[in-house]
Amino acid sequence: MLIVFIRYKVLFTDESKFNLHGSDGKMFVLRKPNAEFNYQNTKATVKHGRGSVIDWGCMSSAGVSNLHFIDGKMDKFGYLYILKENVKQSAEKLSIVNDFAFY
DSSP states (O other): OOOOOOOOOOEEEEEEEESSSOOOOOOOOOOOTOOTTGGGEEEEEOOTOEEEEEEEEETTTEEEEEEEESSSOOOOHHHHHHHHHHHHHHHHHHTTOSSEEEE
């Protein structure tokens, strides 16, 4: 009986946004009536400081590789630039350069 183990060479990529100060969505607090200003029902805020960071990264079964921080808004030209600069380099770093599926 011959057992063959096949190692799939797949490179996954994704972008993520991280807020520097809290969430950019609505927040809800469950509280009793007329208790909206009690300390446990309030949350500190940062005025004019609601920034965020967007990054692009990739990983495979061999590990993680390049992390690229994105400045400003992303368009198709920016995305293609990131892929051209990072995908081949990451595949080489993870030793899957000659034969991998890109997701």
